[in-house]
Every structure is written in structure tokens, then in C-alpha cells.
């Protein structure tokens with residue numbers, strides 16, 4: 001996959017994130033992040049969302065994904081962050097978000113919020129956060145059952161795509177008999193109430 005990150009004034013920033021993120025993640029995870037950046041850029045353009053914010057959020061969303069629970073807990077102690085006790089796999093987002101100013105000099109609140117909610121979603125997500133949530137689920141490297149339907153949903157509207165991704169995550173968790181954090185459920189409930197599927 002070719003990454004075209006040279007538009008507008010973002011190329012220098014993007015190059016910085018490229019090296020930093022590559023140095024912190026395994027090649028497999030880095031490839032996933034590249035896919036999310038690529039997809040976030042496309043979705044942002046498609047839905048009139050700030051591409052620069054979407055791409056920076058995408059570059060950094062999994063920056064702490066490969067840290068163990070002990071390290072994440074230590075990092076969390078230095079910032080004011082709440083994480084769900086039932087799902088440590090979801091901690092990397094909220095903790096990275098709170099540490100963005102400290103660790104990466106990223107002060108943009110929308111980027112922080114997008115990274116915080118990229119795994120669980122949240123009923124009050126901004127359009128940047130919605131773009132990241134969907135891009136994470138449908139980037140070209142994803143190959144789980146149902147992903148092509150989610151890619152089609154992303155051609156329809158951003159709220160519709162978010163609601164479909166949330167339903168897919170919930171179905172996956174139900175099938176595995178795993179606990180479901182409330183944010184995803186509340187978000188999909190609110191979204192579906194506002195979506196007219198007859199259009």
C-alpha cells in the first residue's frame with residue numbers, strides 16, 4: 001500500500017510520526033497503524049473532517065498498544081485517567097491520550113479525545129474520533145468476517161459506519177462471552193436512534 005502523506009503542510013509532521021511510531025511498535029502493528037493513517041485520511045476527506053487531526057490521531061492511536069499491564073499502570077499513575085477494570089486490552093488508548101502532551105507534545109484536545117475513545121467509542125465522539133474509530137476497524141490489513149460490510153457502511157455516512165462497527169464489536173464480544181464496556185453500547189444506542197435506514 002502506498003501512503004500519500006504529502007498533501008498540504010502535514011508532510012514534515014507525518015515524517016516525524018512515521019519514524020517515532022516505527023521505532024516503538026512491531027512491524028505487524030506498525031503496518032496496521034499505516035493502514036489506519038491511510039484510511040483515516042480517506043475518511044476525513046470523504047466526510048469533510050480535518051485530515052491533519054485525523055492523521056495525527058491515527059499515527060499515535062496504538063503507540064502504547066504493546067506495553068504490558070504493569071507498564072501501563074505505572075504510566076497511568078502519573079496522569080488523571082479512568083480505565084475499565086474488566087478490559088485491560090482497552091487501556092492503551094485512554095492512557096496514551098492523557099499522556100500525549102507529556103510524552104509527544106500533542107496538546108490538541110480533539111486528537112487526545114479521539115485516541116482515548118478509539119477502541120470503545122464514546123456517545124459524545126467528535127467527527128475526528130469517529131473517523132479514527134471506523135478507520136481502526138476497516139483499514140486494509142483487517143480481514144475478519146464482516147469487515148467488507150463495514151467498509152460498505154463507511155461509504156454511506158460516518159454515524160452509520162460507527163454504529164455498524166460498534167455492533168460488530170459487541171457481537172464479537174457476546175460470542176466470546178466477554179464483558180462489554182458501556183461506552184460502546186450507549187454510543188450505538190444513541191446513534192441508531194438518530195439514523196433513518198429508509199434513506
Ligand SMILES: Nc1ncnc2c1ncn2[C@@H]1O[C@H](COP(=O)(O)OP(=O)(O)O)[C@@H](O)[C@H]1O
Nearest residue numbers: 087089090119120136169173179180181182184
Ligand atoms: N465495548 C467493549 N468492551 C470490552 N472490550 C471491548 C469493547 N470494544 C472493543 N473491545 C475489545 O478491544 C479489543 C480491540 O482493541 P484494539 O485496540 O482495536 O486492538 P487491535 O487493534 O489489536 O484489534 C478487542 O479485543 C475487543 O475485544
